[in-house]
Amino acid sequence: MDRQLLRSTFKKILHIALFSAIVFSFQKINAQSLLLPGDVVIVTVNAESNSIDFIPLIDIEENTSLYFADGVWNSDEQVLNGNEIELIFNTSISAGTNIHINEKDDERFSVSGKLAFTGKIHHLFAFQKEGEYHRFIYGVGWGEPGIWDLDNPEGSTIPGSLDKDDNTLLTLSNKENFQYYLRNGASGTRKMLLKFVGDAANWRGRDNSAYPTFGTSFNLLSPPVVLFDNSISTVEEDGEAATLNVAIYEHDGSRLTVDVVYDSLRSITNSDDIENFSSSTLNFTGLIGDGVYEVNVPIHDDNKYEGTETGIFTLQNLSKGDFGDFLTHSLIVNDNEQPEVHIAQIVNNSRRTSFIEIKNTANVQVSLRDWSIYNKEKKYFFDDELVLLSAESLRMYDNTAQEAKTYSGKAITTDLRKILTKRGGELSLLNKSGEVIIKKKFSKQKGDKGEKDEVIVSSRTDIQNEIHSVAEVISSKESTSKIITEGWKLLPNQADLPLHFSGIDFYTWSESSQEFLNIKDINPLELEEKIIIGYFETETIEKLSDWASDHKNKLKETSQLELKLSASDKNENEIIDRLEGMNLVQNNLNKPISVELLISELSKAQPGVEFNPSIYSISESKTGEITYIPMSLGDEIEPNAPFWISLDFPQEESLFSFDEGVLTTEESFEALSDESATKLGLTLSGGTFSETINLEFNSQEEISNLKNLNSYPELNFPSQKFVNLSFTQGEDYLSKLKLPVEFTNKLSLPVTFRTSESGSFTLQVSEWNEVPKEWEVLLEDKATGKQHNIRKDFTFDFNYESEAAEGEREINSQEENKYKDNDRFTLSINPPQQQQELNDASDLPTELELFQNFPNPFNPLTTISFFIPEPTEVTLSVFNIVGQPVSVVVNGNLSAGEHQFEWDAADRPSGMYIYQLEVGNKIMTRKMTLVK
Secondary structure: OOHHHHOOOOOHHHHHHHHHHHOOOOHHHHOOOOOOOOOEEEEEEEOOOOEEEEEEOOOEOOOOEEEEEOOEEEOOOOEEEOOEEEEEEOOOEOOOOOEEEOOOOEOOEEEEEOOOOOOOEEEEEEEEEEOOEEEEEEEEEEEOOOOOOOOOOOOOOOOOOOOHHHOOEEEOOOOOOEEEEEOOOEEEOHHHHHHHHOOHHHEEEEEOOOOOOOOOOEEEOOOOEEEEOOOEEEEEOOOOEEEEEEEEEEEEOOOOEEEEEEEOOOOOOOOOOEOOOOEEEEEOOOOEEEEEEEEEEEEOOOOOOOOOEEEEEEEEOOOOOEEOOOOEEEEEEEOOOOOOEEEEEEEOOOOOOOEEEEEEOOOOOEEOOOOEEEOOOOEEEOOOOOEEOOOOEEEEEEOOOOHHHHOOOEEEEEOHHHOOOOOOEEEEEEOOOOEEEEEEEEOOOOOOOOEOOOOOOOOOOEOOOOOOOOOOOEOOOOOOOOOOOOEEEEEEOOOOHHHHOOOOOEEEEEOOOOEEEEHHHOOHHHHOOOEEEEEEOHHHHHHHHHHHHHHHHHOOOOOEEEEEEEEOOOOOOOOOOOOOOEEEEEOOOOOOEEHHHHHHHHHHOOOOOOOOOOEEEEEEOOOOOEEEEEOOOOOEEOOOOEEEEEOOOOEEEEEEEEEHHHOOOOOOOOOOOOOOOEEEEEEEEEOOEEEEEEEEEEOOOOOEEEEOHHHOHHHOOOOOOOEEEEEEEOOEEEEEEEEEOOOOOOEEEEEEEEEOOOEEEEEEEEEEEOOOOOOEEEEEEOOOOEEEEOOOOOEEEEEEOOOOOOOOOOOOOOOOOOOOOEEEEEEEEEOHHHHHHHHHHOOOOOOOEEOOOEOOOEOOEEEEEEEEOOOEEEEEEEEEOOOOEEEEEEEEEEOOEEEEEEEEOOOOOOEEEEEEEEEOOEEEEEEEEEOO
16 A cells, blocks of 8 residues: 555544544534444445445434445545445434435435446445545445455555454455345344454345345344354254353453253253253353353153254343343254154056055154155155155156046155166165165066065165265256256257257367367258257246257157267377267167167177277256266166267267167166175265265276266356366366275375365265275375374365356356366375385374363363374464464473373463364364363
8 A cells, every 4th residue: 555545544543633633623523423444334235226235333423424435446646436425414323223325315314426336346435534534434345356456456445444354344256236235134242243244154145136125233232242152053862962052252251140041831842852951050250252151951862753853942041241143042853763654665567557655654744855765876855845644655656647646645746767767676765864764676567566565675774875966966858848947958959949049159069179169160061960058048948948848749750879979089199088089969769778788789889899988967957057977787868868978999970870679678787786895985065066976996906987077177067056076087087986905005096176166165974885994094185284084974174265256158268167176185095004104104103192181170270181102293282162272382392102281271261172282284182171
């Protein structure tokens, strides 16, 4: 910031001095409030109506002047470039009042000037003027990146009196002309409310459409403020206890108590569930500042299924201060017993009469929300509102069956071809946690006779979903005539398609160039039987649905499957790798075809060639996102459906033609699976997205893999949201690796994730089958330099901010790949031989132990002990409950053996503390309690 601009920024002392000097000269200044940074906060910015909402956090006197500007501060001329409005209060305003400014008059204040949000960069400052000086109070910005960059030639200079640490400067996002508003009101002290407004996570937005005045309100409280840390939590019934967190803010250390009371009258839980707990008194005496106290509630595990129950807890009898917003806490207790819900009957003879019957034999009603039927490859999720009463049955019919209309009980319809294959198989009923309630085998039947005997393989076993994405993925081919979401659509090529949809650019995949090409640049003769894609917005969806229905009726009957396939060595490295050999084709038959038979026939057509193709189906989520799912040998490719097929050997474009009779059969093709094989799976989830990668070890020496098409930028459509996780080998992204189980050297596998999203992510073990106990499995996090020891129950949470800006919908653009690979993680597996070698060569301890402090609770002295097997550098630190550093007890080299250190907390307030032992890249922590 240049010297001239520094003059425009007030220091607090200068504010007060000037105010005192001016007060004797100007009657207007004498009557108005002096506002400092954070005294006024902005809670709404509306680029559509050029309006704003703001809330004062102190009382404002009559005749106070306040200015808002939507431009940028020009450091050369020391003036504001843009639009400025002046607001003069005609009456006094109470703290916490929402003030809405637009073109309409308001008797409480007078406005001169007008805002006009235009362009790609938006700044909105609130300030006061005193002569040539400007005293800035609050700032909000959104638009292109670099909005608060001091060196940005188009704008802006951050007013020095706005301090990010004080939550007086807020950057929302990089979207142009966006409308933002605070999610809701809040109660708290001025400091708490500033923090609330300054957190962009509490804001919402919408694109280019006006919204009504929300009237956000604040209730200012006097400290200290006591409330539950959150309003809801979940605990499993078989847990020993639930923990309720009670927070206190801005306490002065004086005597203060509050009661946490179990409200049995409002709770669904009873005394059998909440064991020996009626109330608990918390004593905050001696605590200075902020803190969080834990209240443990014992949970009783009974032997009967009662469904999900809720216990209500309230804060009462606060001896001093105010209660915050969360005065009540709902504790949800999930029953660990499974309800008695069975697959009562499976009739599998034809699409007309096939059905699945599910019956609830429990004594209580059971919600089937997030439950599913699973047949190894496909899942069907029940409707969120579906509930089975005690002794009630549900039948699932095919969507063409007439019996569903005449069945007297509860019935739903779906495409049973996805669940009941012609060959038979096994069905699993899964609850919302993915646990198997019951398994049942079925086979192809003649006539209307259904299977009578239940074959229960397991009553409660975890099943991992190996389908990429999660269960919300729905095939876009489910109904050719019903396309309900906007987004990228894959359609069979018709010469007149572009004529029906003028203004839409259509693209097709080119195997030779490994990219999507605009069909305008391709010879129409080369487009025959090609799959084309286009982006359809809301206004064109109905027209597309009509076209799809008409197209379906005009399909020609054919008995020949025709595929044009090629594999070009574009990078001339003499192997077919990356996306070379990937062909986007279509099943032009009106019948489903077997993946196993198709691969078999392709192999016969290439005698003497080792042929190992991969086939992927193409699915569309509820929100229009496209995903690619690898198909197994037991799958069928739906009629007229597009799919990917790969060739792994050089091949000029050739036409392959097969009779439909050799591709369809009534026989059962069961995919071979070694249930005793060593398998390890990792799942990355964020928001509504997730993806899984798998390692599988076998006795064979060769290494094979399966590509993850979702991770290749060339196959991502612009504006799509996604979360991708892959192993990487060179420039290839892999979702599954098959490796020999006998290996002696350390195995290191780079793990890459790509995402369009920002926020919280979870990486966890999703499959852990027959992994030898002697293997050391590590996850290296390059962002922190730490290693995590992975076992069956491993879960790791982290935050990630995407660098991507919202993309344009142009396939062939340098802007397409805005989502960079993040190679933050490496998965390493050390067999016993390698572990011994590493241990022999390492200076780090291999058996580290951190003991519980003694005494605990303590006042004010306690002893912390730990053991290190070898001499090494050690750091022992103490943190408060919110993670702020309190003390470093020891930091230096120590000899091998047990060590004890005393920590004196005489100058610390009562509460929970965390002590942490750090040795190399290994960290251990424990909790301790100071009670004065």
